Amino acid sequence: MSDPEPCRMKHTEDTEEQRELMEVKEESEELSEVEEKHHVKPGEKYLMDSMTEKTFLKKNKSFTCTQCGKSFTNNRSLEIHIRVHTGEKPYTCDQCGKSFTLSASLKYHMKSHTGEKPFTCDQCGKGFKKKHHLEVHIRVHTGEKPFTCDLCGKSFKQSSQLQNHTRAHTGEKPFTCDQCGKSFTRSEHLKDHMRIHTEEKPFTCDQCGKTFIVASSLKKHLRVHKKEKPHSCFVCGKSFSVLHNLRAHHKIHTEVRDHVCFECGKTFSFVSVLKQHQKIHTGEKPYKCSHCDKRFNQSSYLKKHERIHTGEKPHKCSYCNKRFSRSTHLKTHERIHTGEKPYKCSHCDKRFSQLANLKKHERFHGEEKPHTCDQCGKSFTIKSHLMLHMKIHAVEKPHDCSLTSQTTRNHLEGEDREIQ
Numbered sequence: 001m002s003d004p005e006p007c008r009m010k011h012t013e014d015t016e017e018q019r020e021l022m023e024v025k026e027e028s029e030e031l032s033e034v035e036e037k038h039h040v041k042p043g044e045k046y047l048m049d050s051m052t053e054k055t056f057l058k059k060n061k062s063f064t065c066t067q068c069g070k071s072f073t074n075n076r077s078l079e080i081h082i083r084v085h086t087g088e089k090p091y092t093c094d095q096c097g098k099s100f101t102l103s104a105s106l107k108y109h110m111k112s113h114t115g116e117k118p119f120t121c122d123q124c125g126k127g128f129k130k131k132h133h134l135e136v137h138i139r140v141h142t143g144e145k146p147f148t149c150d151l152c153g154k155s156f157k158q159s160s161q162l163q164n165h166t167r168a169h170t171g172e173k174p175f176t177c178d179q180c181g182k183s184f185t186r187s188e189h190l191k192d193h194m195r196i197h198t199e200e201k202p203f204t205c206d207q208c209g210k211t212f213i214v215a216s217s218l219k220k221h222l223r224v225h226k227k228e229k230p231h232s233c234f235v236c237g238k239s240f241s242v243l244h245n246l247r248a249h250h251k252i253h254t255e256v257r258d259h260v261c262f263e264c265g266k267t268f269s270f271v272s273v274l275k276q277h278q279k280i281h282t283g284e285k286p287y288k289c290s291h292c293d294k295r296f297n298q299s300s301y302l303k304k305h306e307r308i309h310t311g312e313k314p315h316k317c318s319y320c321n322k323r324f325s326r327s328t329h330l331k332t333h334e335r336i337h338t339g340e341k342p343y344k345c346s347h348c349d350k351r352f353s354q355l356a357n358l359k360k361h362e363r364f365h366g367e368e369k370p371h372t373c374d375q376c377g378k379s380f381t382i383k384s385h386l387m388l389h390m391k392i393h394a395v396e397k398p399h400d401c402s403l404t405s406q407t408t409r410n411h412l413e414g415e416d417r418e419i420q
Contacts, residue, residue: 208314224327227318 089099117127145155173183175190201211229239257267285295287302291309313323315330341351369379
């Protein structure tokens, strides 16, 4: 099997080359506009006819690259193409030092420093640096989609969109990661993927400081702060801020658990959860605390743990401004303000704001007593009751039977303790 890297490189070269040739085309269009503006004098007619004839003959010639065998209709295009192989970029920006293969590319780049956008849409007033970009934008207003897929008939506004779409049919993934070999259909997807290796997270939430690899993930995350939940479950009505979370939730209803651990036979709904579970068997804990020697098998566990050392509490209550180190603690706390009790007992009508309290309560219905005293064999439904009972056997006896009985009664009545 051939090395995927040259394939990736070839496509990158083609994309760069297409961009450069587009700029040459724009230069030619600009030249035509100048010629139209300045009419040719009668004495220059013969010269212009000779130039036209020369251009026509040149179009029928083939200029071939000796490096890769690609052919061009004119020498100028070949010269530009050669720079792909040589890496030559003779035009340098005096503002930031960035270099380019074409003077037109430098000219376009300079507009990023000046903020110049000479091409304006007459429909909405939006400005563009290049005439071509305005022409593509106008299709938003006209609805024009001139590029059609030969395989399924779907149409697109830009040729690049059609090119990306065609890969869905062909399965082509020309952009390959040189770190892990994973391939992608689009260059921007490879760019996003590379941040996994570099650990770069350039997109930061201004509400809680959480960082993200891609802008779309930040956009989805901001819905958590805005309380937006546009995705609803058609089975139970529960809403989610992110579509992925709704799809994950659906598996609760379908009970699909198609990912199996070959070590213990345990099944999971998601491959990511299976991978985390497998670290229990391998004992792998790659994430080490920078403040102590404690290690974790998930980066999220490490991040939560380190907040013990730093005292960081990034999650703020929108009702009373109280802060928490974990989002789950914030969610539970806010139920004090909203009065929400989403966990209902399957045996009676009592509801709870925390799942843990529901589980404790339901043990009284099932008479389950999982916590047993190793001194006398007495069992309890709740661990805290066992801890109180153990003091009877200890020398120190600060609590009497009436206290234990009162605590038991409180739980039987379903006292719902909140995280304050």
